[in-house]
Every structure is written in structure tokens, then in C-alpha cells.
Amino acid sequence: QVQLVESGGGLAQPGGSLRLSCAASGFTFRVYTMAWFRQAPGKEREFVAAITWRSGSTDYADSVKGRFTISRDNAKNTVYLQMNSLKPEDTALYYCAKNKGAASPISRMFGGYDYWGQGTQVTVSS
Numbered sequence: 001q002v003q004l005v006e007s008g009g010g011l012a013q014p015g016g017s018l019r020l021s022c023a024a025s026g027f028t029f030r031v032y033t034m035a036w037f038r039q040a041p042g043k044e045r046e047f048v049a050a051i052t053w054r055s056g057s058t059d060y061a062d063s064v065k066g067r068f069t070i071s072r073d074n075a076k077n078t079v080y081l082q083m084n085s086l087k088p089e090d091t092a093l094y095y096c097a098k099n100k101g102a103a104s105p106i107s108r109m110f111g112g113y114d115y116w117g118q119g120t121q122v123t124v125s126s
Contacts, residue, residue, distance in 0.1 A: 002026040002115045004096045009120030012086050016124070020081040022096030022117055030074040033099040033106055035113060036081045038092035038122075045095070047108040049081060059106045064090075086124045093119040 008020040020036070035050035049060045049070040058070055069082040079096060097113035107113070 002098065004098060004115055004117035006094065006096050006117040006120040009094060009122045011123045011125065012083075013126050014087060014124055016086050017082070017084045018086065018122060020083065020094055020096075020120060020122070022079045022081075024077045024079070024096075024098065027098065027115075028102070029077040031102045033104050034070075034072060034079040035097045035099070035106075036070060036079075036094060037097055037110070037113075037116075038090075038094045039119075040089075040092040043092075045110060047110075048094070050099075050106040050108070051079065052106055053103055057106060059108065061108075083122070086122075088124050090122060091124050092122060094122050095119045 003025045005023045012018050031053050033052050036048040037045050038048050039045040051058045051070045067085045072079040096117040098115040100114045
């Protein structure tokens with residue numbers, strides 16, 4: 001079955017960096033657009049970044065553009081999120097998600113994704 005397992009979260013200071021990883025299994029990873037979402041306490045889950053199945057295109061929320069970088073290694077069935085210049089407002093549970101359709105374009109919509117990981121906590125605090 002489809003599994004998405006995130007790792008790499010933790011505590012970082014403002015201005016610091018973290019790299020999240022999402023190991024995928026149970027489907028043909030290389031043909032699916034993948035994304036990262038996040039959810040802070042008391043807030044709705046929000047789009048962070050996505051990368052197409054060919055790694056040719058990426059998309060970022062305005063709040064993270066220029067600070068976060070999404071990438072993927074299709075040989076390792078893994079998608080990454082490099083987070084630099086972290087801010088306290090980046091504190092959230094970060095989720096990896098698989099797009100519903102093979103070879104689909106990027107979607108920022110929650111409903112465009114059908115499988116989610118369990119999440120990895122990122123806390124930015126001094």
C-alpha cells in the first residue's frame with residue numbers, strides 16, 4: 001500500500017535551517033507530483049511547495065518563496081524540503097502528500113492529493 005514517511009523535523013532557531021525528507025513506497029513515485037503542506041495549531045492545513053513528476057516545475061507559497069526549496073530523487077523515491085532562514089511562523093506540522101493523478105500538474109489544493117504522511121513537527125524558536 002501507499003506509504004509516505006516524513007523525517008527531519010525538529011527544533012531550529014530563527015534564521016536556522018532544516019531539511020525534511022519524505023520516503024515514498026507502494027506506488028510509481030517517479031510519475032506523481034508531490035507536495036508539502038503544513039498545519040499550525042488552530043489553523044487550517046496550507047500548501048507549502050510542490051514539484052512535478054519530472055522535476056521540471058516547482059511552486060511555492062508566497063510565505064516561503066526564496067527560503068524553501070523542494071526537490072526529489074526519483075531513484076530513492078524521496079522528496080525533500082530544504083528550509084532556510086526559518087521564522088517562528090514556520091512552526092507547524094509538515095506533511096508530505098501524493099497527487100491523485102499520475103503525470104498531473106501542480107495543485108495547491110488540499111483535495112488534489114490522496115495520500116498523506118503522518119507529519120513531522122518543525123518548531124522555530126529561540
